[in-house]
Amino acid sequence: MKKTLTLGLAVAAISTAFSVQASTISVKPDPKLVVVISIDQFSANLYAQHRPEFVGGLKTLSQGIVYPNGYQSHAMTETCPGHSTLLTGKHPNKTGISANDWYDRAAGKQVYCLGDPSVTLADDPKGKPVSPANLVVTTYGDWLKAVSPRSRVFGVSGKDRGAITMSGHQADGQFWFQPGFGFTTWVPSGQTAEDRLKPVAAFNAKLAADLKAHPYVWDYAKASAGRCKALEADYETGGRSWRAALPLAPATSQADKLRDLYASPFTDQATLDLATRLRETYGLGDGPQVDLLTISLSATDFIGHRFGTRGPEMCDQIARLDDRLGAFLKSLDKVKGGVLVVLAADHGGADFAERLHGEGYDMERVIGKPWLAKLNAQVRADLNLSWDPLVADGGIDQIYVVGPDRKTPSITDRARITADALAIINREPVVAQAFDAQALLTMEPAPADASPEELSVAERMRRSVYPGRTGDILIAFRPDRVPSTPGPAYVSTHGSPWDYDRRVPILFWWKGATPHERVLPLDTVDIAPTIAAITGVKPAADIDGVCRPLVYGQGC
Numbered sequence: 001m002k003k004t005l006t007l008g009l010a011v012a013a014i015s016t017a018f019s020v021q022a023s024t025i026s027v028k029p030d031p032k033l034v035v036v037i038s039i040d041q042f043s044a045n046l047y048a049q050h051r052p053e054f055v056g057g058l059k060t061l062s063q064g065i066v067y068p069n070g071y072q073s074h075a076m077t078e079t080c081p082g083h084s085t086l087l088t089g090k091h092p093n094k095t096g097i098s099a100n101d102w103y104d105r106a107a108g109k110q111v112y113c114l115g116d117p118s119v120t121l122a123d124d125p126k127g128k129p130v131s132p133a134n135l136v137v138t139t140y141g142d143w144l145k146a147v148s149p150r151s152r153v154f155g156v157s158g159k160d161r162g163a164i165t166m167s168g169h170q171a172d173g174q175f176w177f178q179p180g181f182g183f184t185t186w187v188p189s190g191q192t193a194e195d196r197l198k199p200v201a202a203f204n205a206k207l208a209a210d211l212k213a214h215p216y217v218w219d220y221a222k223a224s225a226g227r228c229k230a231l232e233a234d235y236e237t238g239g240r241s242w243r244a245a246l247p248l249a250p251a252t253s254q255a256d257k258l259r260d261l262y263a264s265p266f267t268d269q270a271t272l273d274l275a276t277r278l279r280e281t282y283g284l285g286d287g288p289q290v291d292l293l294t295i296s297l298s299a300t301d302f303i304g305h306r307f308g309t310r311g312p313e314m315c316d317q318i319a320r321l322d323d324r325l326g327a328f329l330k331s332l333d334k335v336k337g338g339v340l341v342v343l344a345a346d347h348g349g350a351d352f353a354e355r356l357h358g359e360g361y362d363m364e365r366v367i368g369k370p371w372l373a374k375l376n377a378q379v380r381a382d383l384n385l386s387w388d389p390l391v392a393d394g395g396i397d398q399i400y401v402v403g404p405d406r407k408t409p410s411i412t413d414r415a416r417i418t419a420d421a422l423a424i425i426n427r428e429p430v431v432a433q434a435f436d437a438q439a440l441l442t443m444e445p446a447p448a449d450a451s452p453e454e455l456s457v458a459e460r461m462r463r464s465v466y467p468g469r470t471g472d473i474l475i476a477f478r479p480d481r482v483p484s485t486p487g488p489a490y491v492s493t494h495g496s497p498w499d500y501d502r503r504v505p506i507l508f509w510w511k512g513a514t515p516h517e518r519v520l521p522l523d524t525v526d527i528a529p530t531i532a533a534i535t536g537v538k539p540a541a542d543i544d545g546v547c548r549p550l551v552y553g554q555g556c
Helices: 002-025 044-053 057-061 079-086 140-147 160-167 198-213 222-229 254-262 266-281 299-307 312-334 353-358 368-383 411-425 437-442 457-462 524-535
Strands: 031-039 065-071 101-104 109-112 153-157 173-178 182-184 233-237 240-244 291-297 338-344 398-401 431-436 473-477 503-509
Touching: 031 079, 031 160, 031 312, 031 524, 044 065, 044 312, 044 503, 057 312, 057 503, 079 160, 079 524, 140 153, 140 291, 140 524, 153 160, 153 266, 160 173, 160 291, 173 198, 173 266, 182 198, 198 266, 222 312, 233 353, 254 266, 266 291, 266 299, 266 312, 299 312, 312 338, 338 524, 368 411, 398 411, 411 431, 411 473, 431 437, 431 457, 437 457, 437 473, 457 473, 503 524
Parallel strands: 031 291, 031 338, 153 173, 153 291
Antiparallel strands: 065 503, 101 109, 173 182, 233 240, 338 503, 398 473, 431 473
16 A cells, blocks of 8 residues: 555656646747857867856756757858858758858859958958858848848847858848957948948947957956866977967967957957847847847857867867856846847867877878879879869868869860869878769759758768859868868868768757757758747748747647
8 A cells, every 4th residue: 555655656746747847848938039149160069078067158058948969961061151051941052152262263263152342341441342142042030021120130240251141131230340440340332331330339439448458368267267277288280389278478460469369258258248239229129029139159160270179278268158158148138028049050170180189089181282282283194284173262172173264164174174083082092082063963952851960971062062152073081181281370170071060059048948958960950940930930932941849749
């Protein structure tokens, strides 16, 4: 009798616990403000490594719906294409943003992913202008504006490609950090820089005054100094000996000072401060309509490239980012309506090859210029050519076939050069597989419901190919052979089709959400249709992503 009673109480307790959980988790998000945050180069590995240390904003966001196995499921895992997937619901083969840069064979020159000569920059009329023009699809912000013209959409970032690709074509403001100036934007014909900068003019003035009064010095944060300082060590990369440690040695030139400021936690601090200012100034989330604020935090990427991902610099960066995100989330308590926060990343990244090699991994670099020069020489000899037929301005994993004038070759030359180069490349021991981009365009795409984990390398590549912008030959170097040339301010890279570059965390958080870990993969293209369903917005046609219900037992 006693055992029966005990068992009955246990069953009742389990039922009660399940009911409580079901009741709690049934609190659906009802946002008037959607905040989408991308942490540049925030890999799933980096998230998992530091997750036990989170005490601020990253801890709060990790108490929502957590997908630790999110994916950028395309192959060319760079910043511009990765950001283009987050709020369009489409892969780069549809967004038109196939890489950070591509080679325009008609003009015989490299083109930046957002380059637009029809506009100017607010901070420098003679600078390289950018706009959303090359993004050939719409974003969630555009969908929102179409059904709710009163909705406000702002994008802020440390990079132009983070601010623009996430907030889209109809944004009320797109601002990115330019050291020495503040936050800048693009200026279309018929408008003035002064008008375009009005939303950030006062903020920029205060930022400049604060920096002048208190120049930024990057040293260890007190809370994490012990564990981060313990990672200090000496390295040699590209023949340069350097010590991984903070604070950095004082820069002497103005250019180096600006670079040091850019590649430090200051970039994220300023970006989040501006996001807070815009939220409060424009009352985002305070009205009856839904508003959107996109935030791309760039410092993790700058620091990862310059110092690697597992040294004292990144340790301190993540600790400071966690703290600043905590302050930002606290500021959202003032929002009158509900808030939904989504966090993801444009790509992942691995540590630099020399540190990994010292830990026993068979990691080596493939140095781009000599590798391409050798390939060109062999193709020239094979085909008796008088010119170098292969160009790789955006990186040696994407090669363009050109004619003698470095422009579009004849159809015959393109075919025979591509075939010969592919045969050579696929014999290279550092290469896993190389592909003809035109052949990829003819292959059947992976099913929409295919798991990102199970895609073949060819299917990943297919999702990166956009006609007229992607190279003729796409190369997947072996996972332990990294195409990266080290320099004084560059030791590590990303961009491969391998999971260390594709896997990213995806988090959804709102007040009332019950912590829930979802271990199966989620594609970044699923983010936009999920937000659209929550806010009653119709997505664009032909999207690749699908809505994922955030509340247990309740569909989209």
